[in-house]
Amino acid sequence: MDRYCVIGHPVAHSKSPWIHARFAELTGQALRYDALLAPLDGFADAVRRFQAEGGRGCNVTVPFKFEAAALASELTDRATLAGACNTLVLREDGSILGDNTDGAGWVRDIEQGAGFALAGRRVLLVGAGGAAAGLLGPVISARPARVMMVNRTVAKAEALVAAHQAWADEHGVQLACGTLDEAGEAHELVVNATASSLKEAAVPVRPDVLARGALACDLMYGPAARGFLDWAASHGAVPRDGLGMLVEQAAESFLRWRGVRPPTAAVLSQLRTLLE
């Protein structure tokens, strides 16, 4: 049976084995998917060993996504833009293709799950860390009118925007960046890609960044997303957490490995019930 795994440190909390087992069931694919704890200084060895044992692919989670990009022999465009990989295809000839399905999964959750078409919209992306970096390329691919990236440390937003400028020009998307105070007003989609909720810090932007009825997303789920989402709802926005992204990025990985797109709606609602 073909083998896959999620590699991280820690990894025991990961929902990926459960999600991929559901996908395998729903698509009739025979595969095994485990969680693999790698030592902090042993990521590459763990991947190589898994590959040598016949492993066909892995998901990569914190803190190894950047190391995964360095390990890959070849990267997809979206992984190159993100500078990080959450998905590796382990080929029989020993080579490794690195991909990043986080951003595409998030866009799919927003467009299909929340029913919000990104084309022509004004988007505010708050944060410029690893999570925000994974989102920017796929968000641009969906052709919003404008993407503004703001961050506490503005230099990180400037660097990410500069790295994506050619991609944005190609897609006819206006890109801008600034400090948290420069976020401006009335965005139809506001995304919190900061770790501020985790740290129980105040929401890092003012409520006037939200257009009336805006969609407001946090990339986290559960209690970590609550601060931002409650704030957004109290200012008239429609809140959405990151659980749909978790399921959709898994579906994109499954598609990359198996050539079959698994259905996600029932898996997401089951997962939500499990976590309640």
Ligand code: ATR
């Ligand atoms: P991740 O991989 O989850 O994105 P990260 O790379 O450490 O994690 O990035 C964390 C993001 O949250 C950054 O944008 C960070 O801002 P800085 O680049 O200025 O550090 C942001 N962040 C963390 N705590 C914050 C806070 N209290 N207020 C505002 N932004 C915060």
